[in-house]
Amino acid sequence: MSLIEVQHLQKNFGAFQAVKDVSFHVNEGDVFGFLGPNGAGKSTTIRCLLSLIRPSGGTLNFFGKSLNENRSEVLSRVGCIIEKPDFYKYLSAQRNLEIFARICGKDIAPRQIQEMLDFVGLNGREKDKVSGFSHGMKQRLGIAQTLLHNPDIVILDEPTTGLDPQGIIEVRNLILRLRDEQKKTVLLSSHQLSEIEIIANRMVIINQGKTIVEGEVHELLEKQSLNLEVTVENAPKFEETMQQHYPHLITRLLYKSTYHIEMLEDVRLEMIQRMVESGCGLKSVIPKRSLEDFFIKMTEK
Amino acid sequence: MRIFLFLLGLSCLGYVNAQTADALIQSVVAKINTVNDYKAELQIKAAIPFIKVPIADATIYYKKTDKFKVESKGIAILPKQGLSDLTGFLSNTKSYSAILGEDKTINEHKTKLVSVLPSAENSEIILAKVYISPTDALIYRTVLTTKSSGTVSIDYEYNHNKQYALPSKLTFNVDIKKFKMPKSVASDIRNNDKKKKYKENEKGTIVLVFTSYEVNKGLSDAIFKED
Amino acid sequence: MLLKNTYNELLKIATKIRSYIGIGALTLLIFIVLFAMKADGKSYVGFVTASFEQTLSFNGKILNGNLIAFIIMQMLIVHVPLLIALVTGDLLSGEEASGTIRMLATKPISRTGIVLSKWIAATIYTFIMTLWLGFLSLFVAKWMFGTGDLIVLNSNGLLILPEADLAWRFGASLLVAFLALWTVATLAMAFSAFAKNSVGPIVSTMSVIILFTIIGTLDVSVFDSIKPFMFTTHMAAWRSLFDDPFPTGEIIESVVILTAHIAGLLLITLVRFNKKDITS
Numbered sequence: 139m140s141l142i143e144v145q146h147l148q149k150n151f152g153a154f155q156a157v158k159d160v161s162f163h164v165n166e167g168d169v170f171g172f173l174g175p176n177g178a179g180k181s182t183t184i185r186c187l188l189s190l191i192r193p194s195g196g197t198l199n200f201f202g203k204s205l206n207e208n209r210s211e212v213l214s215r216v217g218c219i220i221e222k223p224d225f226y227k228y229l230s231a232q233r234n235l236e237i238f239a240r241i242c243g244k245d246i247a248p249r250q251i252q253e254m255l256d257f258v259g260l261n262g263r264e265k266d267k268v269s270g271f272s273h274g275m276k277q278r279l280g281i282a283q284t285l286l287h288n289p290d291i292v293i294l295d296e297p298t299t300g301l302d303p304q305g306i307i308e309v310r311n312l313i314l315r316l317r318d319e320q321k322k323t324v325l326l327s328s329h330q331l332s333e334i335e336i337i338a339n340r341m342v343i344i345n346q347g348k349t350i351v352e353g354e355v356h357e358l359l360e361k362q363s364l365n366l367e368v369t370v371e372n373a374p375k376f377e378e379t380m381q382q383h384y385p386h387l388i389t390r391l392l393y394k395s396t397y398h399i400e401m402l403e404d405v406r407l408e409m410i411q412r413m414v415e416s417g418c419g420l421k422s423v424i425p426k427r428s429l430e431d432f433f434i435k436m437t438e439k
Numbered sequence: 440m441r442i443f444l445f446l447l448g449l450s451c452l453g454y455v456n457a458q459t460a461d462a463l464i465q466s467v468v469a470k471i472n473t474v475n476d477y478k479a480e481l482q483i484k485a486a487i488p489f490i491k492v493p494i495a496d497a498t499i500y501y502k503k504t505d506k507f508k509v510e511s512k513g514i515a516i517l518p519k520q521g522l523s524d525l526t527g528f529l530s531n532t533k534s535y536s537a538i539l540g541e542d543k544t545i546n547e548h549k550t551k552l553v554s555v556l557p558s559a560e561n562s563e564i565i566l567a568k569v570y571i572s573p574t575d576a577l578i579y580r581t582v583l584t585t586k587s588s589g590t591v592s593i594d595y596e597y598n599h600n601k602q603y604a605l606p607s608k609l610t611f612n613v614d615i616k617k618f619k620m621p622k623s624v625a626s627d628i629r630n631n632d633k634k635k636k637y638k639e640n641e642k643g644t645i646v647l648v649f650t651s652y653e654v655n656k657g658l659s660d661a662i663f664k665e666d
Numbered sequence: 667m668l669l670k671n672t673y674n675e676l677l678k679i680a681t682k683i684r685s686y687i688g689i690g691a692l693t694l695l696i697f698i699v700l701f702a703m704k705a706d707g708k709s710y711v712g713f714v715t716a717s718f719e720q721t722l723s724f725n726g727k728i729l730n731g732n733l734i735a736f737i738i739m740q741m742l743i744v745h746v747p748l749l750i751a752l753v754t755g756d757l758l759s760g761e762e763a764s765g766t767i768r769m770l771a772t773k774p775i776s777r778t779g780i781v782l783s784k785w786i787a788a789t790i791y792t793f794i795m796t797l798w799l800g801f802l803s804l805f806v807a808k809w810m811f812g813t814g815d816l817i818v819l820n821s822n823g824l825l826i827l828p829e830a831d832l833a834w835r836f837g838a839s840l841l842v843a844f845l846a847l848w849t850v851a852t853l854a855m856a857f858s859a860f861a862k863n864s865v866g867p868i869v870s871t872m873s874v875i876i877l878f879t880i881i882g883t884l885d886v887s888v889f890d891s892i893k894p895f896m897f898t899t900h901m902a903a904w905r906s907l908f909d910d911p912f913p914t915g916e917i918i919e920s921v922v923i924l925t926a927h928i929a930g931l932l933l934i935t936l937v938r939f940n941k942k943d944i945t946s
Contacts, residue, residue, distance in 0.1 A: 210774040243774035589721070613722070
């Protein structure tokens with residue numbers, strides 16, 4: 139069952155078309171990656187999904203119902219963080235959660251607030267004012283307010299933006315726990331494409347306000363060619379061998395004597411054998427089949 | 440009988456004519472001097488242009504020779520001249536010269552006009568016209584012309600305390616100068632709508648009604664001390 | 667949901683330092699006036715009665731708590747709007763500036779609900795400020811100066827109101843003053859729906875009040891037709907409660923015009939906030 143269904147979404151800001159035609163659907167239990175380069179229309183799409191922005195065209199359905207006509211009901215079943223979670227700095231973490239708990243559409247007991255603070259690792263800091271929190275702590279508090287009312291869908295817009303590596307790992311682990319422990323349906327937009335590759339099972343890529351591709355992450359990855367990253371000691375010798383035996387393969391020099399080879403056919407074993415025999419001094423061979431490559435390729439089209 | 444009445448009338452007239460202005464005043468002062476102190480309830484009704492004031496209740500205290508106090512619960516407006524100062528002024532016969540004037544009937548009381556001119560140059564009162572009834576030695580009207588307050592006329596009515604020359608009602612007619620208020624102080628809205636055309640000077644009336652006189656019962660000096 | 671969010675909004679107002687700047691400033695101003703009156707009130711009263719003192723003498727306690735309260739209300743009614751706008755001008759724009767508007771607008775409360783709960787909270791804050799003004803000016807002044815008849819200074823003379831007649835007049839005048847301040851609060855909130863920071867709405871509100879007040883005081887016939895409809899004309903309507911005879915018609919007119927302003931401004935706020943794309 140599709141929990142979120144977006145069809146031909148459009149949004150114009152005056153003469154500027156931020157979103158031209160975006161369609162995708164998110165199934166129950168999905169961790170859905172929402173990808174696109176900067177300015178692709180990701181944030182605008184997500185804001186439309188959360189009724190922060192009024193769409194200029196298209197339809198948005200949650201749980202099979204129109205968002206426009208069932209706004210309150212839909213939003214009571216959705217938790218979200220848009221870009222960065224902002225809180226009332228002059229209030230404590232607990233007070234902030236109490237405020238959002240009152241208007242989340244469900245009755246939240248004080249015990250649940252404490253449990254959620256424990257879940258995101260903010261126990262002991264609940265009475266502290268948010269003004270003293272680090273960005274990572276605010277992000278964790280943001281996740282706590284997102285999950286407070288036990289939503290069916292969690293929408294996270296760039297949740298790791300601005301975090302240090304430690305913070306990124308913390309948030310990533312939290313999302314994994316959402317997927318594994320709480321079985322939430324998660325829509326995740328992120329610039330950390332590797333993250334999507336690790337976490338998401340389905341995804342959509344949008345560019346210039348349009349959907350480019352949508353599907354299962356592993357299927358999309360399988361469709362693309364297998365690539366190798368090869369580092370050698372004798373670069374001229376390597377280039378000569380490639381020219382001689384594999385002139386149809388696209389080879390790019392990445393740096394010094396490291397090359398990226400786009401494998402249009404799986405000739406890896408034979409190729410490695412030839413390299414060894416040619417005496418170009420093979421130092422390493424790393425298989426490269428990543429979402430990042432795929433993403434770059436799709437958005438470059 | 441008719442002849443008797445005529446003769447009696449003549450003799451009275453002769454008696455009145457014989458009295459000097461000073462004697463008339465002295466007859467009044469003599470009555471006033473029988474009062475050592477008094478206390479009375481006072482009701483003050485003021486109808487004064489530029490001022491709207493409700494009827495005020497007060498208590499008035501007097502003790503010889505010049506102790507005088509009006510105690511009101513709320514704000515009461517009293518005339519500046521003519522209430523406490525006139526009797527004191529008239530008692531001191533050396534401070535003025537009096538001239539007998541025409542007869543006049545005021546509120547059915549036949550009176551004689553005595554014009555009083557102060558001898559002191561710095562006196563606030565320039566001229567006092569006092570209408571005294573020779574028959575009961577009571578003042579029925581006073582018209583005071585003062586340096587700073589224009590003309591004040593006072594009509595007197597008596598009831599139970601004629602023997603002390605204490606009035607039951609005094610009606611003051613006073614001159615009120617045109618009220619000038621800086622705009623910055625008064626900030627009522629729509630004052631343009633309410634503006635009336637006032638003359639440079641307007642007449643105001645203050646009526647004092649005296650009741651519950653307690654005369655010569657002895658008043659402590661403490662009453663007259665300022666709060 | 668509306669009530670719950672109103673509670674939230676009251677909680678936010680109650681925990682913000684800015685909310686106490688108004689109350690603190692008001693308290694300080696009133697105590698300065700009280701101190702000044704205690705030190706030199708008699709000369710102020712002398713100024714009031716000066717026009718009549720050659721002819722009449724004013725007996726009784728003119729400088730009393732009621733007069734001081736009246737003077738305070740007259741002085742502060744000009745400045746309290748700024749203190750009100752300081753809080754109400756921040757209600758929507760402050761959330762926009764801090765980013766919390768995103769958190770709020772993605773909750774199942776409607777945009778109309780958000781505006782109404784903030785407006786109710788603004789109303790309560792304004793009411794508390796008015797009550798505080800009334801309490802300090804009336805009760806503290808009475809405690810310091812005692813009570814008595816009120817002498818009111820109008821441009822066309824003096825009016826003395828008996829003490830027994832004052833309690834309802836002060837009460838009703840505070841209600842009318844509240845209505846005027848409520849209009850200012852709603853105006854600041856309407857500006858707040860158009861802005862992304864709180865300085866803009868506060869400055870705009872004060873600018874409108876100053877502009878309208880200047881237009882109101884200009885004796886130019888061009889503006890005569892609009893003057894009766896400007897809310898600033900009716901901001902001093904509370905003073906009419908101290909008039910005699912009681913100008914019922916004028917007061918009703920002021921109440922109607924102020925109420926119409928409140929309704930109109932609230933409607934503008936609702937339409938604007940409902941149509942707003944939250945992009946912050």
